[in-house]
Amino acid sequence: METTVTTTTHPWSRLLHADGVHGSVYVDRAVYAEELRRIWRRTWVYVGHESEVPRRHDFVMKFLGPEPVIMSRDADGRVRLLLNRCSHRGNQVCTKPRGNSAVFTCPYHAWSFGSDGRLKHMSLPDGFPGVDRSKLGLAEVTRVASHRGFVFGSFAADGPSLAEHLGGAAEVFDRLVALSPENEVEITAGFLQHKVAANWKLLLENETDGYHPTFVHSSIFGVAQSGIGQLYSRNSAALSRDYGNGHTECDLRPQFRKLDVPLGWFGTTEERLPDYVRDMRAAYGEQRAREILIDGTPHAMIFPNLFIAEIQLFVLQPVSVAETVQHVTALQFKGAPALNRRMRQQTMGSVGPAGLLLADDSEIYERTHQGLAASGPEFTFIGRGAHREREDEAGYRIGDITDDLPSRGIWRHYRSIMESEL
Amino acid sequence: MSAAPIDLQREVERFVYREGYLQDRHEYDAWEALWTDDGVYWIPANGDEIDPEREMSIVYDNRSRIALRIRQLHTGRRLAQTPRSNLLRVVSNVEVINAAADEIEVRANAIIFESTPRRDTLWGTRYEYLLRRVDGTLRMARKKVMLVNNAKALPTLAFLI
Numbered sequence: 001m002e003t004t005v006t007t008t009t010h011p012w013s014r015l016l017h018a019d020g021v022h023g024s025v026y027v028d029r030a031v032y033a034e035e036l037r038r039i040w041r042r043t044w045v046y047v048g049h050e051s052e053v054p055r056r057h058d059f060v061m062k063f064l065g066p067e068p069v070i071m072s073r074d075a076d077g078r079v080r081l082l083l084n085r086c087s088h089r090g091n092q093v094c095t096k097p098r099g100n101s102a103v104f105t106c107p108y109h110a111w112s113f114g115s116d117g118r119l120k121h122m123s124l125p126d127g128f129p130g131v132d133r134s135k136l137g138l139a140e141v142t143r144v145a146s147h148r149g150f151v152f153g154s155f156a157a158d159g160p161s162l163a164e165h166l167g168g169a170a171e172v173f174d175r176l177v178a179l180s181p182e183n184e185v186e187i188t189a190g191f192l193q194h195k196v197a198a199n200w201k202l203l204l205e206n207e208t209d210g211y212h213p214t215f216v217h218s219s220i221f222g223v224a225q226s227g228i229g230q231l232y233s234r235n236s237a238a239l240s241r242d243y244g245n246g247h248t249e250c251d252l253r254p255q256f257r258k259l260d261v262p263l264g265w266f267g268t269t270e271e272r273l274p275d276y277v278r279d280m281r282a283a284y285g286e287q288r289a290r291e292i293l294i295d296g297t298p299h300a301m302i303f304p305n306l307f308i309a310e311i312q313l314f315v316l317q318p319v320s321v322a323e324t325v326q327h328v329t330a331l332q333f334k335g336a337p338a339l340n341r342r343m344r345q346q347t348m349g350s351v352g353p354a355g356l357l358l359a360d361d362s363e364i365y366e367r368t369h370q371g372l373a374a375s376g377p378e379f380t381f382i383g384r385g386a387h388r389e390r391e392d393e394a395g396y397r398i399g400d401i402t403d404d405l406p407s408r409g410i411w412r413h414y415r416s417i418m419e420s421e422l
Numbered sequence: 423m424s425a426a427p428i429d430l431q432r433e434v435e436r437f438v439y440r441e442g443y444l445q446d447r448h449e450y451d452a453w454e455a456l457w458t459d460d461g462v463y464w465i466p467a468n469g470d471e472i473d474p475e476r477e478m479s480i481v482y483d484n485r486s487r488i489a490l491r492i493r494q495l496h497t498g499r500r501l502a503q504t505p506r507s508n509l510l511r512v513v514s515n516v517e518v519i520n521a522a523a524d525e526i527e528v529r530a531n532a533i534i535f536e537s538t539p540r541r542d543t544l545w546g547t548r549y550e551y552l553l554r555r556v557d558g559t560l561r562m563a564r565k566k567v568m569l570v571n572n573a574k575a576l577p578t579l580a581f582l583i
Contacts, residue, residue, distance in 0.1 A: 097468070097573070190477040192467050193575035197540065219499035224490060325575040329478055347478065349490075353579040354465065354481045356494055359502035362578050366540055 016415045018408070019386060020379035023372040026199040032321035038417050039304055040065030042156045044165040046306035046315060047071060047141075049187040050079055050149040052098075057115045060098040063317045064141060064153050065305070070094050071151065074116035075102070081141035081153045082117045093138065104138075113138050148173040149185060150306070168396060169247035172300040176308055178292050180333035181279035187313065189344055191327045192352035198365035199372075200304075200318040201410075203326065206361060207301040207309070208248040208406035210240055211384065216364055220356045227267060231255055231401070238401040240385075241392065242409030246303025250401060252310075253295045265296025266311070268342070276339045297331070301406070303413060312347045322369060326362075328352060382407045426518035434528050435516045437553065437560045442532065445582040446509040450492045453582060458554055458561045461485045465583065470548075470568040480572065480579065502580035508537040509581060513549075525563070526553040534583060543577060546570045 015022040025031050048062045048071045059072040061084070070082040070093075084092045086106040093104040093113060103120060105112040110123035117138035122128055141153035145162035147170060152162050163170065177183050196203070206212065213221075213232040221229040231238055237254035256265050262277070263269055270277045270293070280289040297310045307314035308331075315327040330347035332340045351358040372380075385403025392398045399405035426434075444453040457463075465481040466472050474482045483491060494500050511534040520527040528551040536543045552564035567583050569576070 188476075190468050190472065192478050192480060195575040195577055197577075216501065219494050219497040219501070220490075222497060222499075223493040341475075344476075344478065345482075348480075348482050349487055352467070352478070352480050353576045356491065359578045359580040360500065363501040363504075363580075370540070 012415055012418050016411055016418075017379060019383035020381050021411060022379055023374070026201060026369065026372045027321065029321050032199075032318075034418065035318075036066065038420075038422065040067075040318065042154065042159065042422075043304065043417065044145075044152045044154045044160075044162050045304065046302060047081055047151050047153050049185070050146060050151060051184075051186040051188060053079060055100060057102045058098075058100050059094065059104075059115065061094065061096070063315075064155075066318050068092075069141060069153070070104070070138075072115045072117075074114070076116075078116070079144065079146070079151055080116055081144050081151070082113075083139040083141070085139065086111055086113075087119065087136040087138060088122075148177050165245060166302070167243060167245050167247070168394060169243040169245070169249075169300065169302060172243075172247075172249065172298045172302070172308060175295070175298050176331070177333075178284075179297055179339075180335055181276070181283040182333075182335040183283070184334040186332045186334050187329060188332050189330045189347075191315075191329045194326045194328065194351070194353045194355075194358065194362065195319070196324055196326065196362045196365045197322055198324055198362075198369035199321060200316050200324040201414075202365045202368055203316050203324055204301060204304060205407045205410060206365065207307045207314070208240065208250050208299070209404075210238070210250050210401035210406075211404070212361075212364070214402075216360050217357055219360070224356075227264075234400075234402065236401050239392075240399045240401055240403050240405045242397040242405055242412075243300075244396070244409070244413070246410050246413035247301065248303075248406035248409050249298065249300040250406075251398070252299055252401075255401075256294055256296055260294060262290055262293035263296075264294070266339075266342070266346075273338050273342075276336050279335060301410075303410065311343045312351060314351075324365075326351075326358070328358070382411070426521055430521060430526070431516075431518055433560065434518055434526060434553065438513055438516055438528065438530055438549070438551065441562070442511050442513045446511055448495075448503075448506050448509075448581075450495050450582075454488065454492045456562050457485060457488060458556060458563045459485055461488060461562055462564045463488050463567075464565070465567040465569065465579075466572060468573050470566075470572070480569075480576070481567075500580065502578050505539065507581040510535045524555045526555075526560070527551070528553060536581065541577065545579075545583065547583065 015025050045064050047064050052060045053073040056073055056075055059070050062069050062071045068084050070084055072080045074080055084094050086093050088111050091106050091108040093106045102115055103112045112121040114120050117140055119133045119136045142157050143154045177185050210232050237258050239251040241249040241251050298308055299310050300308050305316040312328055312330050317325040328351045330344040349356055382404040385399045389397055389399050463483040466479045511532050513530055513532045515531040517529050530549045532547050534545040548568040550566040553560045554563045
């Protein structure tokens with residue numbers, strides 16, 4: 001009997017409207033399978049930061065979307081993204097979360113691989129006459145590129161470069177590293193891993209949703225005398241921005257500039273961090289340092305999985321259609337130990353499984369995932385602020401901070417990926 | 423060291439059972455009152471021996487942040503505890519490790535069953551306490567909660583453990 005393989009194409013135009021998304025897009029396994037193919041195994045995905053493997057032969061276990069990868073610095077100092085699968089029978093060659101090793105030895109039949117992934121040694125070599133070892137290295141992520149030390153990988157052999165993918169959002173990284181007197185970020189504080197029973201896109205959208213903080217986080221804003229509530233109020237000068245390619249931002253600078261207090265974004269003052277302020281002035285000059293310290297760090301979501309969240313960094317890892325792990329750590333600025341200490345303290349309080357903020361976001365992710373499984377209404381509504389969308393000087397769409405503009409941008413990009421020719 | 427005197431052992435056991443009871447029952451104020459003014463509540467991540475001053479912990483609360491955590495729970499709008507987790511714990515293997523004049527080091531184990539609207543979770547943990555005698559009664563100066571699975575991705579942990 002002949003078997004016919006039918007590929008079902010999703011009628012995306014019927015699922016994705018300009019002002020709403022069909023519930024099934026979040027909860028349908030077939031949609032998730034298609035995302036693995038079109039997003040996680042094709043586009044640029046954030047993996048890790050160069051500072052996590054500072055020395056030759058350092059390695060750290062990471063994920064490219066759902067797939068584990070070893071981020072390794074080889075003998076020549078190049079950062080590699082190796083797949084954790086022995087070329088012999090497929091056993092995992094690395095089971096440690098991090099370390100330093102010139103060699104990964106598979107415990108199954110003792111084949112060993114260099115920190116560059118090349119096959120170095122096959123045990124009992126008499127059985128392999130004429131076998132070409134150069135073809136039996138560990139597989140590597142097809143393309144690897146970095147910006148400001150942030151390492152991305154793509155399984156697509158061709159397609160847009162990382163610079164093309166980031167587009168205007170590349171400046172987010174430039175603004176971020178400027179908070180370091182040495183113009184560099186370091187990821188050195190270790191990650192918390194917080195899992196939620198929710199589709200990854202609920203997190204993606206929430207990261208630059210400026211409408212929810214007033215409500216979801218009222219319990220902590222009220223008791224912590226936090227200024228964050230004001231930032232996301234109706235009267236805030238802060239903006240939402242769509243950089244295109246799915247990258248979105250809550251641009252808080254307009255509000256911080258109105259307040260005009262250096263380090264006000266961090267709820268502190270120059271007097272409390274005298275060494276840091278001195279080093280920033282020495283590095284950038286008095287005027288520029290003042291601007292940087294007023295503007296603060298960016299709040300931006302780099303599609304599909306990197307959230308630069310002012311003082312911390314989140315990496316979203318989809319595990320299944322209904323499970324996502326948030327990997328989160330404090331951002332650390334090279335040459336700023338006093339600031340870094342406060343960043344760690346504040347991050348530990350805010351995020352992770354017990355975080356005063358993120359536990360509540362995560363509760364909403366899970367409830368929303370269950371809510372979306374209900375059969376009606378069929379579509380979400382993300383039309384808030386559509387009437388006041390405008391363009392900034394660079395031509396990017398902007399809106400008020402509480403508008404749904406970032407979600408609309410994410411879905412516009414999502415649809416273009418899902419409808420594109422493979 | 424030799425075994426702790428029986429009365430001290432009993433007093434310590436009574437303290438940790440009481441603490442567990444208050445946590446299970448969400449008696450936030452009574453639980454907060456167990457802390458000394460310099461109390462530290464610590465739940466490490468990625469192993470038990472990390473340096474909390476350098477690396478991320480799940481919780482690393484000084485006394486004022488413990489108070490903040492409690493104030494947030496009291497608002498009734500801490501969504502991750504609305505409704506509150508239904509909790510039942512068994513605390514056991516209580517051992518006095520060291521007993522100086524006013525400070526007592528204690529270790530214990532706990533198995534905690536948490537039921538929430540969407541899941542039931544079994545938490546397994548080792549505890550280390552530093553108890554201090556203040557005006558004749560024991561207080562917590564430090565509580566370290568070493569979850570056996572703290573190197574893995576964990577679900578929300580918004581109750582007092």
